[in-house]
Amino acid sequence: MNQPLDILFEDNHVIVINKSASDIVQGDKTGDETLPDKIKAYLKVKYDKPGNVFCGVVHRLDRPTSGAVVFARTSKALERLNAQFRDKETNKVYWAIVEQRPEKDKGVLLEIHLETGRHHQIRCQLAQLGCIIKGDLKYGAKRPNTDGSISLHARELTFTHPTSKESIHIVAPIPSDSLWEALDH
Numbered sequence: 312m313n314q315p316l317d318i319l320f321e322d323n324h325v326i327v328i329n330k331s332a333s334d335i336v337q338g339d340k341t342g343d344e345t346l347p348d349k350i351k352a353y354l355k356v357k358y359d360k361p362g363n364v365f366c367g368v369v370h371r372l373d374r375p376t377s378g379a380v381v382f383a384r385t386s387k388a389l390e391r392l393n394a395q396f397r398d399k400e401t402n403k404v405y406w407a408i409v410e411q412r413p414e415k416d417k418g419v420l421l422e423i424h425l426e427t428g429r430h431h432q433i434r435c436q437l438a439q440l441g442c443i444i445k446g447d448l449k450y451g452a453k454r455p456n457t458d459g460s461i462s463l464h465a466r467e468l469t470f471t472h473p474t475s476k477e478s479i480h481i482v483a484p485i486p487s488d489s490l491w492e493a494l495d496h
Contacts, residue, residue: 316353319379319481324388324474326350326366329483330380332460336371350382370396373434375446378405378465379483383473391473402469405433408462408490409442410452420494422466433463445490460486 317329330336334346351364367389369381383389395401405423423433437443438450444463446456456462468481485491 316349317484319483320479322384324384325392325472325479326354326382326384327468327479327481328380328382330372330377330465332375332377332458332486335374336368336380339374346380347382354384367392369393372465373461373463375459375461376463376465377460377483377486378463379468379481380465381468381470388473392470395470400471402467403465404467406464406466406485406494407433407437407442408445408494409437410445411442434461458488462490464491 314331317331318326319329320327328334328346328350330346334349335341335343336346338345347366347368350366354360354364354366365384365386367383367386369383369389369392372378372380381392383392406420407423408420423437434444434447434450438447443451444461446452446454446459447461447463448455452461464483464485466483466485468483470479471477472479485494
């Protein structure tokens, strides 16, 4: 069923959600309720807003991926945030649990700093290195995760607030899962 929104940051211009792997950012063929729809419903009730509520999609995460995702609450904020993401003025850090360790590195938890925002970039590049993300059947994982997720989490996000110009640094708590929890220390 629908779970409550996990809000990491909220003000009059921006709302940042810790997306679960079951949520979708943009509508698809399933017709499932999108995160923007959930956010609009939440804002409408919280602020007793009549009529339509604005919620602009700034960037996306694949459906099976969890973590921090930013939405704009005003069209001006959307325009300014879109420019930051397009011009790579943001910093994104992802955590991934992979089926096989990278050859040269030690440890079991990967931290990825994104340089571009291409569709499936992390998933594809890790698969090419032989480090398939746990549960990512599309890129060759041996078995699915029981909840349909892949073990890829948008852990940190830093951006400039669209009106105050302050640096906003978000850290998204890891999914509630024994494997993630064992690695978070």
